[in-house]
Amino acid sequence: MNKHLIRLPLFSLSIMLFGCSNADSVNIANRTGLPCNDKPNCVSTIDERAEYSLDAFNLSEAGLDSWPQIEQVALALPGARLGERAERYIRVECVSSVFKFVDDFEVHQNGDMLEVRSESRTGYSDFGVNRERAEAFRQQLLEAKLIAP
Structure with a gap:
C-alpha cells in the first residue's frame, strides 16, 4: 500500500511537468x-x-515571382499552421492528427530553386511522413505550374 502512495504523487508530478512543456513555443x-x-x-x-x-x-x-502562391501551397498541407515567415522563407508547423506531433516544414527561395526541409521535432523515425509531405508539396507545385517537371 505504501508503495502506491509514493508512486501516485510521483506519477502526478511527472504528468504535470510533462504537460507544462510546450513544444509549440519553439524559436x-x-x-x-x-x-x-x-x-x-x-x-x-x-x-x-x-x-x-x-x-x-x-x-x-x-x-x-510567385512566392505568395508557394506559401499558400505550404500552408495548405495537412495539419499546417504558420510557424515563422520571413522574406522568401516560411516555416510551417505540421501537426499530426492523432498524437499531435509537430514537424517543421521549411521552404526558402534561393534564386531559381526552392530549398525544402521537413523534420520531426521529436522521436527517432518518422516512418516516411516527412518525405511524403515534401512530395505532396512538390505535386501541388507541379499542378500549379510553379516548379518545372
Missing part, C-alpha cells in the same frame, strides 16, 4: 541550408545522403 532559425542530422526523421534538398535527400525543386518561369 527555430532557418535551417533549409543545413543537412539533416543522423535520425531517419528528416528530408532535405540540401542533404546529399540518399536516405535524407529530396530531388531539387526548380522554379518555373511563373514560379520565380
